[in-house]
Amino acid sequence: MGLSEYLFVFAFFGVPGVLGAWLARTRGKSPLVWGLLSAPFPFFIFILWFQKPTQEVPGHFRKCLTCGAVYPWKQDFCTYCAAKSEE
Numbered sequence: 734m735g736l737s738e739y740l741f742v743f744a745f746f747g748v749p750g751v752l753g754a755w756l757a758r759t760r761g762k763s764p765l766v767w768g769l770l771s772a773p774f775p776f777f778i779f780i781l782w783f784q785k786p787t788q789e790v791p792g793h794f795r796k797c798l799t800c801g802a803v804y805p806w807k808q809d810f811c812t813y814c815a816a817k818s819e820e
């Protein structure tokens with residue numbers, strides 16, 4: 734394969750793979766597994782995008798100590814019960 738073919742393959746599988754891996758990381762899932770799934774099937778990126786993590790992911794999602802809901806890290810109160818976060 735020539736360089737342009739490698740670039741094409743990278744754009745075709747590498748970009749969705751990296752995107753899937755990064756999204757998986759922000760949602761507390763395995764970046765390796767989801768990266769490998771997303772590379773040939775970019776559809777998995779959409780699944781990940783709408784997924785919420787089941788546990789706290791530092792820097793990305795907090796878990797509410799009062800009701801157990803998961804909400805964005807940037808927010809300082811729970812989306813569901815409005816309880817304040819620890820910090």
Ligand SMILES: [Zn+2]
Pocket residue numbers: 797798799800801802811812813814815816
């Ligand atoms: Zn809550």
